Amino acid sequence: MFHSFAPWLPSVSQHFLAVTLGLLVYVLTTRGRRERRAPTSAMAWVMSLLLIPYVALPAYLVFGQRKLRPAAQPRLPRHAPAGHWAADMLESFGLAPPSRCAIRMHGDGAAAREALLAVIDDAQHRLDVCTFLIGEDALGREVLARLARRAAEGVQVRVLLDGFGALLINRRHLDTLRRAGARVRVFRPIFSLRREGPRNLRNHRKFTIADDQWLWSGGRNLAGEYFEGNEAHPRPWLDLSFDIRGDVAAAAARQFEHDWSLVSGETARDVAALAPSRSGQLAQLLPSGPDQREDTAQSLLIGACFRAERRILAVTPYFVPGDSLQDALRLAARRGVQVDIAIPDQSNHMLADFVRSRSMRPLARAGVRFHMLPFMAHAKAVIVDDDLAMTGSINLDQRSLLLNHEAAVVFYEAQQIDWLAQWVQGVASAGEAYRTREPGLARDLAEGLLLTLAFQL
Numbered sequence: 001m002f003h004s005f006a007p008w009l010p011s012v013s014q015h016f017l018a019v020t021l022g023l024l025v026y027v028l029t030t031r032g033r034r035e036r037r038a039p040t041s042a043m044a045w046v047m048s049l050l051l052i053p054y055v056a057l058p059a060y061l062v063f064g065q066r067k068l069r070p071a072a073q074p075r076l077p078r079h080a081p082a083g084h085w086a087a088d089m090l091e092s093f094g095l096a097p098p099s100r101c102a103i104r105m106h107g108d109g110a111a112a113r114e115a116l117l118a119v120i121d122d123a124q125h126r127l128d129v130c131t132f133l134i135g136e137d138a139l140g141r142e143v144l145a146r147l148a149r150r151a152a153e154g155v156q157v158r159v160l161l162d163g164f165g166a167l168l169i170n171r172r173h174l175d176t177l178r179r180a181g182a183r184v185r186v187f188r189p190i191f192s193l194r195r196e197g198p199r200n201l202r203n204h205r206k207f208t209i210a211d212d213q214w215l216w217s218g219g220r221n222l223a224g225e226y227f228e229g230n231e232a233h234p235r236p237w238l239d240l241s242f243d244i245r246g247d248v249a250a251a252a253a254r255q256f257e258h259d260w261s262l263v264s265g266e267t268a269r270d271v272a273a274l275a276p277s278r279s280g281q282l283a284q285l286l287p288s289g290p291d292q293r294e295d296t297a298q299s300l301l302i303g304a305c306f307r308a309e310r311r312i313l314a315v316t317p318y319f320v321p322g323d324s325l326q327d328a329l330r331l332a333a334r335r336g337v338q339v340d341i342a343i344p345d346q347s348n349h350m351l352a353d354f355v356r357s358r359s360m361r362p363l364a365r366a367g368v369r370f371h372m373l374p375f376m377a378h379a380k381a382v383i384v385d386d387d388l389a390m391t392g393s394i395n396l397d398q399r400s401l402l403l404n405h406e407a408a409v410v411f412y413e414a415q416q417i418d419w420l421a422q423w424v425q426g427v428a429s430a431g432e433a434y435r436t437r438e439p440g441l442a443r444d445l446a447e448g449l450l451l452t453l454a455f456q457l
């Protein structure tokens with residue numbers, strides 16, 4: 001029987017040639033692009049190219065790129081005094097500086113829905129929407145109907161939908177939008193033959209922007225489970241969102257223009273900074289992903305862990321941090337910082353739930369307190385001491401921090417920091433303490449394999 005398959009098996013020389021070619025392509029592209037990879041990611045690619053080069057090399061060419069050409073960021077004037085380490089660091093990355101804005105936080109789905117529809121209805125000239133998915137439910141249909149109505153009224157409506165999320169919506173809904181005058185683009189369609197970048201780098205940003213001045217954003221996709229529930233999810237997922245009037249909205253509009261240009265091939269429109277405001281609260285847009293020169297969110301979180309003096313509060317649906325962030329959290333707990341992280345006991349992603357214990361076990365031994373929630377929480381927020389908070393679309397996992405296109409807003413004022421801290425503490429109080437259990441050999445190997453293959457490539 002073996003001899004019947006022998007003609008199909010590569011010879012030793014053929015395998016050696018394939019391995020050599022694969023490793024050469026890996027070294028040249030990695031060095032040529034000057035891409036920095038996590039050690040586990042680099043090890044996964046090298047081992048795959050050694051063992052199965054015929055599969056690994058095509059996969060690397062399709063999925064292996066982690067950083068794209070960064071967007072050109074104009075140097076913008078400061079609207080606030082310098083001095084906060086996080087603001088200075090993010091501005092050094094080429095991001096827009098913090099500015100004073102009018103900010104409203106949405107603690108429940110009803111407030112989030114009301115604010116979203118208000119932003120859509122208030123737009124006078126331009127309405128830009130970026131989302132991972134739009135639900136096939138009452139909330140999704142209502143949003144689409146309002147967008148179509150605004151387009152028919154003469155507002156310039158653009159909708160940017162992620163390629164994976166586009167698979168979940170009936171195309172007739174998008175066609176209805178187009179017929180009303182809206183422009184719709186899909187970000188890296190899964191089955192497209194066009195070269196638009198690696199298919200594993202998804203756009204997870206959530207923006208609804210009216211006239212470059214009013215931003216609705218956060219962790220909610222435009223589907224019922226993220227707001228007030230639907231037939232599939234009668235109990236809505238716990239989530240966070242906010243709306244902002246001011247220059248942060250203009251910064252989000254510039255990011256949307258870059259994302260739209262990347263997909264459409266059009267020249268990005270110039271979005272000028274808004275006039276500085278003397279009132280409002282300090283906030284700063286934090287885009288993260290392969291289109292940024294630095295790993296902006298990861299850098300902010302690691303820096304915050306080392307600067308924290310009293311507390312770190314966090315809520316996230318998925319907890320799969322890389323080694324650098326895990327070490328920063330562990331060392332913060334070791335030196336007496338109280339670290340509390342709330343996560344669902346059972347999320348909507350089985351693989352993330354399976355592998356998270358590999359990070360949670362050593363962190364729990366170091367003093368990190370995990371609060372296992374009896375419901376699905378899709379909110380993403382981090383609060384450090386009393387002078388920094390962040391919320392948006394960024395999960396505390398490697399895919400979100402290092403691969404996907406993400407966005408959050410950093411808050412520097414007590415009003416938003418205190419609100420988020422109280423909200424996260426209230427959520428965490430519903431959870432039970434995490435119980436550390438040492439894995440058996442089979443689970444330990446499975447966790448390592450999944451982390452290397454599923455969360456790094």
